[in-house]
Amino acid sequence: MNRMSDASPASATPPDLGALADQCVMCGLCLPACPTYRVARTEAESPRGRIALARALANGELAPQGAALAHLDHCLGCLSCERACPSGVQYGRIIDASRAQTAAAPDRLQRLLYFFAARPRRLQLLARLSHGLGLHAWLANRARRRPAGLPQRRLGHWLAQIPPLPALPARNSQAIAAAGGRGRIGLFLGCVASAFDRDTHAAARQLLQALGFSVVEPPGQACCGALARHAGHLAQAQQLAAPTREAFTAAQVDTVLVSASGCLPALRDHTLAGTSVQVREISEFLAADPGFAALAFDPLPRRAALHLPCSLDGRGGVATKKILQHIPELDIVELPVQPRCCGAAGTHFLRHPQIALPLRDERIAQVRAQQVSLLLTSNIGCRLHLDSGLRAQGAAVEVLHPVTLLARQLKAATPTPTAIAAPA
Numbered sequence: 316m317n318r319m320s321d322a323s324p325a326s327a328t329p330p331d332l333g334a335l336a337d338q339c340v341m342c343g344l345c346l347p348a349c350p351t352y353r354v355a356r357t358e359a360e361s362p363r364g365r366i367a368l369a370r371a372l373a374n375g376e377l378a379p380q381g382a383a384l385a386h387l388d389h390c391l392g393c394l395s396c397e398r399a400c401p402s403g404v405q406y407g408r409i410i411d412a413s414r415a416q417t418a419a420a421p422d423r424l425q426r427l428l429y430f431f432a433a434r435p436r437r438l439q440l441l442a443r444l445s446h447g448l449g450l451h452a453w454l455a456n457r458a459r460r461r462p463a464g465l466p467q468r469r470l471g472h473w474l475a476q477i478p479p480l481p482a483l484p485a486r487n488s489q490a491i492a493a494a495g496g497r498g499r500i501g502l503f504l505g506c507v508a509s510a511f512d513r514d515t516h517a518a519a520r521q522l523l524q525a526l527g528f529s530v531v532e533p534p535g536q537a538c539c540g541a542l543a544r545h546a547g548h549l550a551q552a553q554q555l556a557a558p559t560r561e562a563f564t565a566a567q568v569d570t571v572l573v574s575a576s577g578c579l580p581a582l583r584d585h586t587l588a589g590t591s592v593q594v595r596e597i598s599e600f601l602a603a604d605p606g607f608a609a610l611a612f613d614p615l616p617r618r619a620a621l622h623l624p625c626s627l628d629g630r631g632g633v634a635t636k637k638i639l640q641h642i643p644e645l646d647i648v649e650l651p652v653q654p655r656c657c658g659a660a661g662t663h664f665l666r667h668p669q670i671a672l673p674l675r676d677e678r679i680a681q682v683r684a685q686q687v688s689l690l691l692t693s694n695i696g697c698r699l700h701l702d703s704g705l706r707a708q709g710a711a712v713e714v715l716h717p718v719t720l721l722a723r724q725l726k727a728a729t730p731t732p733t734a735i736a737a738p739a
């Protein structure tokens with residue numbers, strides 16, 4: 316669930332793809348920022364090449380099927396190109412509109428993903444069974460023996476990515492005792508994140524309760540729809556997101572917090588767009604809360620690398636660094652070029668490992684060069700992707716969401732900020 320390109324808000328009018336593509340003056344200044352261009356070194360795998368394809372599509376010079384469209388599919392949606400473009404080209408809207416025009420029906424693997432995205436509890440069960448019985452390793456080994464290109468082999472690659480469920484942190488009784496005085500805050504759990512980021516959600520609960528909020532997690536919430544939306548499957552995206560929209564509107568909360576930064580744009584701009592619910596990224600919320608400075612944290616004399624996902628905007632990155640500074644003695648090393656796509660990009664790492672793995676390994680080499688024992692990242696997709704690479708290399712680096720580290724270090728005798736209003 317990395318993001319990515321969700322630049323356009325929900326709208327009944329499809330964007331004019333030709334007009335958007337015509338904003339590009341073909342200068343090529345975005346090319347060095349593009350991860351797929353760095354890997355492939357071809358024009359077709361660059362933002363400029365993809366914009367040319369989009370223009371040809373809009374002009375009717377390119378059919379909405381065919382091999383050339385694979386280059387659109389390979390795009391990570393990281394928007395590094397948009398950030399680098401001096402002409403203000405809205406690349407995110409271009410790629411979203413192109414994919415909406417060209418997307419084929421979901422393939423077998425995408426259908427499987429959408430099935431689990433709508434049923435997060437079954438995903439948790441699958442992970443538990445898979446690791447409890449050693450099924451994932453057995454199936455992955457079996458699939459690896461099949462010829463390259465077969466769907467069964469791709470399925471094996473997917474199964475090999477299923478990590479164990481993270482352990483839940485111990486409950487902080489001080490945090491629970493403080494809960495409730497400052498109002499109700501909704502917590503979005505997500506689909507993949509509800510299984511593999513459950514330690515992050517427990518940490519978010521602890522911190523919010525220590526700040527005096529009561530945390531609402533309405534049953535029925537599931538996916539934000541980003542997985543399907545990024546693939547151009549807009550009808551499936553709406554279907555997946557509908558229960559989440561209903562759950563949070565019925566829960567009567569003013570604010571919903573998201574810890575997986577890749578879900579934020581879809582949840583804010585589509586799933587809960589047009590409702591009275593405000594969607595906010597958790598680090599930003601915590602950094603802006605006047606009560607946060609009153610929390611006390613135990614020192615942690617460790618060195619941690621900070622990976623800022625491309626789905627985290629500038630404000631989110633600043634806020635993440637700000638809240639981590641509250642942990643005494645923690646040595647935080649920023650990785651080069653932030654934000655940066657590690658290749659996870661929603662389902663990209665599963666569907667296009669030939670692109671995702673070199674990008675992941677490049678990031679991992681930067682992590683290992685820093686000799687850290689912790690890697691912090693705010694997006695579940697990056698966490699899973701980077702963690703699988705570190706495990707494959709036998710590196711003893713724990714990968715966590717920043718709020719998990721904060722909750723671990725939260726002092727038991729934290730003062731209760733009951734008289735402080737919620738941040739605007």
Ligand code: SF4
Nearest residue numbers: 349390391393394396
């Ligand atoms: S969104 Fe990322 S991967 Fe796609 S063209 Fe832009 S920089 Fe390249």
Ligand code: SF4
Nearest residue numbers: 339340342343345400
């Ligand atoms: S997207 Fe922007 S930077 Fe890239 S080629 Fe077009 S105008 Fe130049």
